[in-house]
Amino acid sequence: MKDKLYLKFKDQQFNINIIIIFLMSLIILYYNFYLGGISFVVLFYITYYNFKIKHKKKIEWIQTIEDLSLEIDDTIKQTILKLPIPLCILEFDESISWYNKKFYNMVNKDNIFHKNIKELMPNLSLRKKLNETKEFYTEVDFNNKKYTVVYNIVKTKKDKDIKYLIVLYWLDKTEYVKLFNKYEDEKSVIALVQIDGYDEVLESANQDVRPLINAELERKLNTWAISLNGALRRNSKDKYTLIIDSKQLRDLEQDKFTILDQIRDVDYGNTLPLTLSIGIGAMGDTHEQNLKYAISALDLALGRGGDQAVIKRKDKSIFYGGKSKAVEKKNKVRARLIAYALKELILEAEDIYIMGHKYPDLDAIGAGIGIYDICKLLNKEANIVIQSSNSSIDLFMERVKENESYKDVFISREDAIRNCRRDSLVIVVDTHRPNFTECEELLKISEKIAVIDHHRRGVEFIDNAVLMYHETYASSTCEMVTELIQYIDSKTSIDNLGADALLAGITLDTKNFTFKTGVRTFEAAAMLRKLGADTTSVKKLFQGDLDNFIAKAQIIKNSQIIGGIIAISVCDDGIENSKLISAQAADELLNIKGIRASFVLGKGNDDTIFISARSLGDINVHIFMEKLGGGGHIDVAGAQLKDISIEDTVKMLKESILEYLKEE
Template identity: 40%
Template sequence: MEKGKENLMLLIAAVYLLGVILLCIVYSNYKISLLLLPALGLLWYYLLFVKKDGKTLPQLIEPKMTFRQELWKNTLNELATAVALIDGGNKIIWKNKAFIDTFETAGEKIRHIDEIIPSDILKQSNEQCQEIELQNKHFYVKSVALPTNGRGNSRNYRAIFIEDIEDLYDLRLRLKEKEAAVCYFYVDNFDEIMSACPEENRPELLAKIEKTITQWVHNHNGLIRKYDDDKYLVMLNLGDFQKAEQANFNILDALREIKVSQVMTPTLSIGAAYGESTLTESNKLAQNALELCLGRGGDQVVVKAYGKTYFYGGKTKEVERYSRVRARVISHALRGLIEETDMVMVIGHLFLDMDALGAGVGLVSAVKSLNKPGYIILTPEQSPSVDSLMELLLSDEEMKKVFIGEKEALDKITKKTLLVVLDTHRPSLIMSEKVLEKAEKVVVIDHHRRGEKFIDKGLLVYLEPYASSTSEMVTELIQYMGDDIKITPLAATAMLSGIAVDTRNFAFKTGVRTFEAASFLRRAGADPILVYKLFQEEADAVYRRAKVIKRAEEFIEHVVISYYEEEPPNPTLAAAQAANSLIGLKGVYASFVLVPMGDKISVSGRSLGNINVQRILEKLGGGGHMTVAGAQLYGISMEEALEKVKQAVIDYMKEGESS
């Protein structure tokens, strides 16, 4: 205490002496000032640098602040949580024992915090606690700004707290494995295989199917309940369900090994869901997953979990299974909606093709038979692939009046207007999302395998992935609408061209009903020669395609890939035609052709059916059918795009999806 008073008195004396010197300088007494300066210097040196009781004056003046710093430093040092203090440049200026023991076990010093924690995670940890994985362990990371005590410190010191939560993470995993996955099993072709099987063998066949499914479920420690001849409800622990996922649901293969006849085997569709807060929600999602699975053609598994959808299987070729009864019911319902509306508007997808356009023309022709106005919505940037058909249609004065643009459609549409969406079910692919938004009555007619995103406001949805084309589906609907429905020969020709495009002149995805639809159109006046002329090409297009075929590369056995170096006049059609040409080569089972289109690269995939190009191009954000699919890649070079497609094919082959 005496030392404190002594230092205080010396400090006052030094300040007083400094004041006297300044007064002397002001009043020009320089000699006195010079005499006093050495005394002042000695006094300040003593006060600032000579230790009293082991401490200098600045340390004695602030004993409380030093005590607080030491207290916090010792406390943080003994924490089990790793702590590091960093400056504004992420440089570590102090770290506690737990930090050193956790992250510096190899002896290497960590000088900057972003050597172990990524910068983006570090920024997010300023707002909330982040869970991250470091050195194969799991941690919570939190960043806290340190106060500057109002001293204008601009170095932005922060404390980083890193808590080891590995035990908590393991506990969560164990609890998660006890969650339940809800599954719906559906034997796709139950009625067909029972009809094909001799009556005396049916009990044996049914027993084989039930035994295969039940045994698989019991092997995964699950619960199974049959609630219809071809339907089962299954519950599995999440841990066991994930093992089934890792095995790519081999139950699909096991069921296909049961032979009913030389050409028919049973196939299974599974819709599953988990990760919801209640079993009720999981059950609802599992039912939606089964619907999605059936909409994609069946013989596969669709899993919905934590807001994402996963697909497994989809191996077998699509066969004609859609019911004439359903087509008749949909037809009568559609006629009822048309009769109740004030007008019908038809809209297709972006990059319009002959199938969507032909189906639209046919439907509008049928609508006019019911004395209702009908329109087809087109955009100025419609695909050049329909130019030849559009030229034919616009040569007819009556047909010319049915084509309207987006703005005119938005002006005309009312609450009673019926909007029919053709050849797509994905909102992002529709030609005008504004029209879809404004329409209150919507019908969807499509033959593509159902994707995760779907137009959810449809009053009537007719989705049949087994049909060859939308034109075939619309033709069948027109047949069942009634004898009073007539279509013009021009409309019949347009619809026949749509079927011809999607079946590649009746070679692919062609069933009995495809030929029946073509026969109906021929009777209605469709001109096959005119359809043939629509597909005639310019010589330059053929020459360009020949170059693409020449540079084709077989990067995997039976799979080839090629590309256009420059954008052709009609890139989408050019890529599709080149892919068709490549698939016609002997020994080629699947082909992919890439073509530049402005700021993106379009990919066209074709297959003979034993390789699912839809599954491959879905990985790249595209879609389509098992034998015909496409995708578009943005912001990458042609070399990068080629590598992406090759890798997607390689990944597909590794999954064992080819047959």
């Protein structure tokens, strides 16, 4: 570039000199004709000589450029031919028009010229866009190797014809992928293992075999850890920490955590089964984060009744196991401590709001009435938040309206939101999921929240509660509230309607003291009877009319039996109280010989699809409902789905059941 500028400058200087000589020659010619003529001859000679020299140099310069271009073209060709990565050029119809030796060695096949590349690599996908400035990328597996294919569109022009070609560069990343997978496989995973109800299990066995149970437990857990190449450490009598790699975690998932079944098989005369709860933290950025995930996963496993493994990877949780019911705790120390803490919260509160779940049943409304009675015992005003009644509680709501003791007890969502403050006490009963509560907005307003629930814990949870009373072994929330009442005041006394409501909630969730009924359930019922509960009045709350019985009979008649053990049926459209009738029909289906679980589907007024699921206990219907966004217990569960037809829901449920039966 500098040479070119220099030559241009020299040309300009020469032209100026010529002009000067020309002017001088004219002056000389004016004074002396002969000398002027000689000057013009010299001028013409200089001009001619300069033109001749410039022309010669121009030819030499062009020749130099042409020689250089030939050298560059040859260099480019040699570079492409000797490129250390595979390269090929395709026509726009994806036929191979040229390739280098590396590509030929990679393909390792003859006669590939003009062959369509899809014949060689069916899994190669190219986006053909006429964009000469943009590079495209795609991934492909070929001959047990992984490649990143970088390609672009090249426009060529011959005469007046324009042609587009696709140039592909094959970058072998096999070793990188192997190294990355090795890195991922060797990431540490933290597992926290806890023996469920360890003391209760040992107490259920004779004293002379308790060391054998402990030794067998240790042997199985150590064998399990060795098989995973993990490090197991016992932290206390019933708690362990296990460190494994991510690869071993994937093996555990594929194996469906059979260690849960192996521990459950330990039998030395113990009447209570030995079960594990496992919380695993993975994919955290640090070991500390994995530990937090593991703690959260273990809390989730314990909150769902134990006997299961929960893997928490950042915001995603996966569940395995959960085949056993939670073991009932005979000790009531926790109930007494919770009662004391709840009493302190109520006494400190200026205003109190009690709410259950949406579309409340007798357990939710009964527990709410029970908490209201506790507030009255402590001379505190409270309100139960409920937007509207439904068929399952209509009879009870009519009795409440007739009772002066419960005048103005209910409040709408709008009024509750308007009056609630940061220091208001919000007590949630019979649910722990924020979006299931009657008024979720109250949870965002108040900073003092108490939760009382017995359902197996789901992923969504009210995590900012100042008081959490969550016992999955309990038959119902009403049973838990009844136990709290007896520790609130030594002179316990509640209204007869409140006692009826609590007994009705227990009766509903235990299906007339059939399911999930323990010693404490009967003790709670006995206490309520002492407080004035009338079993006949409770029985009337469950009465239905003739149309309901006919509708239930039709649902049972239309049922399908899958695998000889699971019944599915659909509630017809247009039936009033379809949700209540479906739940009752699901209960009735379990009376059929051989049926171990039942599912009844129906459609609500807002086109929401609801499912009532029931089981005799050996099939965990909670797992089925959880996959559909619902929840519940092992033997009683439900779900609500939107933006889906009832036919598609039935199909999805059947597929889930068939998959379960196949695994069993």
